[in-house]
Amino acid sequence: xxxxxxxxGEKVLLMxxxxxxxxxxxxxxxxxxxxxxxxxxxxxxTLSEVAGKCGIYVEWSINEKVAFETAYAAAITGVRSITxxxxxxxxxxADILMSSAYSGVKEGFVVVSADDPGEHSSQNEQDNRWYGxxxxxxxxxxxxxRDSYYLTKEAFELSSRYEHPVILRxxxxxxxxxxxxxxxxxxxxxxxxxxxxxxxxxxxVLVPANARKQKTRMMKIWEAIRRNEGRExxxxxxxxxxxxxxxxSGISYSHAEEALRLLDALNDVTLIKVSLPVPLPPAPITTxxxxxxxxxxxxxxxxxxxxxxxxxxxxxxLSVKIHGKNMIPENxxxxxxxxxxxxxxxxxxxxLPPWQSIGEVKTEPPIPPRPPxxxxxxxxxxxxxxxxxxxxxxxxxxxVFTGDIGCYTLGYQKPFETQMTCFEMGGSLGxxxxxxKVLENxxxxxxxxxxFFHAGIPPVLNIVYNDSKVIxxxxxxxxxxxxxxxPHPGTGITAMGLRTTAILPEKILExxxxxxxxxxxxxxxxxxxxxxxxxxEYLKGERIAIVSRMRCALEVARDxxxxxxxxxxxxxxxxxxxxCMACANLTACPAIIVPAGSKKPxxxxxxxxxxxxxxxxxxxxxxxxKNTPSPEWERLW
Amino acid sequence: MKTRFNLVLSGVGGQGxxxxxxxxxxxxxxxxxDVSIAEVHGMSQRGGSVIVHVRIGxxxxxxxxxGGADTIISLELLEGARSLVYANKGTTLVVNxxxxxxxxxxxxxxxxxxxxxxGKGLTYYLYDANKVSMEVSGSVVSSNIALLGFTLAVDKxxxxxxxxxDIEWAIEKTLRGHLVDINKRLLKKSYEDGLRHVxx
Numbered sequence: 001x002x003x004x005x006x007x008x009g010e011k012v013l014l015m016x017x018x019x020x021x022x023x024x025x026x027x028x029x030x031x032x033x034x035x036x037x038x039x040x041x042x043x044x045x046t047l048s049e050v051a052g053k054c055g056i057y058v059e060w061s062i063n064e065k066v067a068f069e070t071a072y073a074a075a076i077t078g079v080r081s082i083t084x085x086x087x088x089x090x091x092x093x094a095d096i097l098m099s100s101a102y103s104g105v106k107e108g109f110v111v112v113s114a115d116d117p118g119e120h121s122s123q124n125e126q127d128n129r130w131y132g133x134x135x136x137x138x139x140x141x142x143x144x145x146r147d148s149y150y151l152t153k154e155a156f157e158l159s160s161r162y163e164h165p166v167i168l169r170x171x172x173x174x175x176x177x178x179x180x181x182x183x184x185x186x187x188x189x190x191x192x193x194x195x196x197x198x199x200x201x202x203x204x205v206l207v208p209a210n211a212r213k214q215k216t217r218m219m220k221i222w223e224a225i226r227r228n229e230g231r232e233x234x235x236x237x238x239x240x241x242x243x244x245x246x247x248x249s250g251i252s253y254s255h256a257e258e259a260l261r262l263l264d265a266l267n268d269v270t271l272i273k274v275s276l277p278v279p280l281p282p283a284p285i286t287t288x289x290x291x292x293x294x295x296x297x298x299x300x301x302x303x304x305x306x307x308x309x310x311x312x313x314x315x316x317x318l319s320v321k322i323h324g325k326n327m328i329p330e331n332x333x334x335x336x337x338x339x340x341x342x343x344x345x346x347x348x349x350x351x352l353p354p355w356q357s358i359g360e361v362k363t364e365p366p367i368p369p370r371p372p373x374x375x376x377x378x379x380x381x382x383x384x385x386x387x388x389x390x391x392x393x394x395x396x397x398x399x400v401f402t403g404d405i406g407c408y409t410l411g412y413q414k415p416f417e418t419q420m421t422c423f424e425m426g427g428s429l430g431x432x433x434x435x436x437k438v439l440e441n442x443x444x445x446x447x448x449x450x451x452f453f454h455a456g457i458p459p460v461l462n463i464v465y466n467d468s469k470v471i472x473x474x475x476x477x478x479x480x481x482x483x484x485x486x487p488h489p490g491t492g493i494t495a496m497g498l499r500t501t502a503i504l505p506e507k508i509l510e511x512x513x514x515x516x517x518x519x520x521x522x523x524x525x526x527x528x529x530x531x532x533x534x535x536x537e538y539l540k541g542e543r544i545a546i547v548s549r550m551r552c553a554l555e556v557a558r559d560x561x562x563x564x565x566x567x568x569x570x571x572x573x574x575x576x577x578x579x580c581m582a583c584a585n586l587t588a589c590p591a592i593i594v595p596a597g598s599k600k601p602x603x604x605x606x607x608x609x610x611x612x613x614x615x616x617x618x619x620x621x622x623x624x625x626k627n628t629p630s631p632e633w634e635r636l637w
Numbered sequence: 638m639k640t641r642f643n644l645v646l647s648g649v650g651g652q653g654x655x656x657x658x659x660x661x662x663x664x665x666x667x668x669x670x671d672v673s674i675a676e677v678h679g680m681s682q683r684g685g686s687v688i689v690h691v692r693i694g695x696x697x698x699x700x701x702x703x704g705g706a707d708t709i710i711s712l713e714l715l716e717g718a719r720s721l722v723y724a725n726k727g728t729t730l731v732v733n734x735x736x737x738x739x740x741x742x743x744x745x746x747x748x749x750x751x752x753x754x755x756g757k758g759l760t761y762y763l764y765d766a767n768k769v770s771m772e773v774s775g776s777v778v779s780s781n782i783a784l785l786g787f788t789l790a791v792d793k794x795x796x797x798x799x800x801x802x803d804i805e806w807a808i809e810k811t812l813r814g815h816l817v818d819i820n821k822r823l824l825k826k827s828y829e830d831g832l833r834h835v836x837x
Contacts, residue, residue: 013662015676038679121679144697145673177699178659178674180666254697261696262640337702354640356725357704361718363745363753370715370739372650372685407683414741482679588740590684596736596746604737606767606777 002050008186016145016175017042020112023152024082025054026185027108030193031074032058033067035454036483037086038121039175040114044084048495054187060486060495063454064089068096068111075109076204077195080156084112087128092425101135102214103203104163108156112168114175117300118333123423127301132167132278136222139167139278141250145177151275154233162221171300173251222279230281235274237284241291242270244347248298249274249305255336256298259343262354268347280308289318296346297324300334372410376591377553377609380408380475382521384416385586385613387473390531394539400441404428406448407482408475415588418446426455429472433459436468444471450480450488452505464513471538472514474505476549485555506547514545521550522637524616553609556636565636568610568629570603576622583614583623641694642798643701647720648712649737650687653781658689663807664799665693675699686716693798708795710788712780713737714750721757730754730761731788733780762791762834769830773823786824790831801828
């Protein structure tokens with residue numbers, strides 16, 4: 001049995017996201033939705049794995065807006081629900097998020113915003129606690145993976161009590177840390193999965209006259225939360241009455257607590273753990289501020305709590321010195337490293353941290369950086385090579401490639417340079433259209449299949465409607481690869497493993513008016529010929545689009561292991577190799593390395609996934625298949 | 638100032654570093670000690686440098702401070718050298734004898750890396766986990782388990798918290814079918830290699 005479904009009293013090792021999923025099950029959810037996005041993905045993924053057993057409905061929605069709407073719809077009929085997204089996903093859902101606060105819900109509805117301080121896997125590190133202030137939605141912020149289990153349950157209770165949406169804001173280090181969690185409840189066998197739609201048009205139809213009434217209703221709830229929820233576990237106060245106060249929110253509390261413990265100063269200050277940073281309930285903060293001379297607010301990213309504490313001090317006419325972003329970094333992820341010294345300084349110690357690094361290892365040449373790269377056998381690598389070669393053959397120079405969000409964004413690196421912009425989901429097509437209106441260059445918009453469905457369809461229609469000569473290039477690896485291989489509308493399978501209609505990007509593109517060429521990037525020569533021809537037609541004025549379809553190499557390699565299918569393994573014949581380095585330089589494949597001191601490359605055979613691109617490139621035919629692949633190997637791709 | 642036991646796991650995305658962290662986490666649970674394991678997912682997993690922070694003992698802050706590692710286990714030489722910023726003079730480093738350069742860059746040869754590590758004056762152990770994994774399982778995929786088995790034998794600090802039997806239990810909990818036996822065999826063999834290394 002899955003550890004997610006362990007019984008009350010058991011202790012299980014849970015990732016923060018799994019802890020949220022488990023808590024949501026205990027809270028009695030019956031609908032869970034998301035579009036995958038790091039660091040939020042495993043919440044809905046975990047729920048999808050137990051959906052059948054638990055009798056709940058789980059979906060990978062086409063994007064965050066639709067995910068939000070689907071879960072919200074359930075909650076306004078009285079069915080508990082959860083939707084989860086990465087911080088920038090909330091931007092996509094922001095329109096309905098704002099309205100959802102006006103109309104409220106009938107049963108518990110939790111929106112998980114998984115933020116990414118430090119941009120481990122994101123284009124920005126926006127602090128989504130602001131969304132709570134903007135939308136008038138309370139924000140609950142756990143301090144650890146374990147804490148997210150308890151606070152998710154509290155989030156559902158809070159949402160139910162006020163018939164109001166609640167944002168559960170995690171960060172990478174909460175979502176992606178594992179800890180032992182002692183389960184304090186069971187997954188209920190009975191839950192409410194059928195809703196009733198109450199035809200209360202005044203509440204659900206936000207025309208201006210109704211919206212004004214709902215705003216008034218919402219503000220009453222907002223005030224009630226500020227007034228009533230300044231209690232444990234949302235605000236927890238240790239050692240009230242001290243003159244020095246440390247206030248810490250979310251994961252920053254864990255860093256602050258450890259710093260104080262290491263300094264043996266836990267009893268020297270009043271310590272407040274804030275788990276409800278928005279709206280910050282004034283009562284308990286006021287009580288503490290009245291006894292305080294100096295306050296240090298520790299929070300990651302923006303001064304959300306700090307601003308509110310300062311407001312409270314002003315409202316109460318208190319002359320207390322409040323430190324925050326003047327001592328704690330505003331950029332990047334916090335850690336015990338970055339919190340220790342400010343805390344020591346605040347309590348008047350000159351203690352050095354208990355750790356002293358031996359420093360970086362210095363070598364000549366230096367240890368090179370290792371940014372993420374396209375995997376060995378990745379079909380995107382072949383597609384990029386094919387497209388660039390075909391452009392050359394067709395005589396098209398100086399092409400501008402706009403980019404998008406996915407593994408293929410790594411094509412911004414040499415030798416590909418086929419991603420020259422990357423801003424947000426679907427941005428490749430809209431940016432390309434704008435370029436098409438002001439640049440003389442050929443513009444190719446490069447977008448993955450899942451991203452195309454997510455946010456690519458409106459801008460691709462706009463390209464046709466407003467007539468720019470942009471070439472959409474859809475990299476279709478039949479999965480959402482970057483986030484760990486979730487299905488999407490092109491795959492014909494749902495989050496719950498059910499068969500459904502597969503929607504092909506080329507059908508949409510053809511319908512919109514593009515002559516669409518579908519290539520198989522494993523067949524390098526054939527694809528170059530097809531695209532060279534297509535680019536020539538483009539030069540004559542034809543509106544073209546390209547779909548390059550081949551499965552993700554990681555999935556192929558995994559299936560090969562499971563089904564015991566032997567994939568081809570390539571090797572470089574030393575006698576034939578001239579050391580021209582074309583294979584290494586044109587593919588940047590991580591399986592091709594040049595041993596130190598050697599003038600010829602070799603293939604790390606245990607890493608080769610057998611795509612064969614290097615063999616197609618080698619001008620001396622020095623790269624060949626070394627093993628005997630299974631006859632059916634190509635069917636896995 | 639008592640701190641938690643800090644174990645840094647490093648390597649290249651795809652080498653099984655997250656799985657290794659999870660096995661150690663389960664091992665700690667089996668041994669009855671508190672633990673947190675901070676991972677990275679998503680883009681950084683695609684062949685880039687990966688660091689997983691394992692902190693054993695009570696406490697919630699999940700990231701190991703620079704200079705705060707008690708032990709570093711690294712599945713690759715360049716990454717082992719890179720992760721030494723987490724080391725202090727008392728740190729133990731166990732590194733896989735495998736050099737996997739990133740594409741299209743200049744890099745120091747193996748001996749230069751080892752000399753630079755030696756120059757830092759800490760205790761380090763080199764083990765060919767890829768070779769042992771290949772011998773026992775027919776693939777390098779389990780080099781993570783081989784390196785852990787070796788570490789448990791040579792690192793007297795880590796083995797105060799978890800024993801071989803805790804990791805065997807974790808393997809039984811995590812893996813399926815024939816992989817359980819293969820990996821338990823691999824763990825045992827690499828552990829014995831480690832014992833022989835410290836008591837030849």
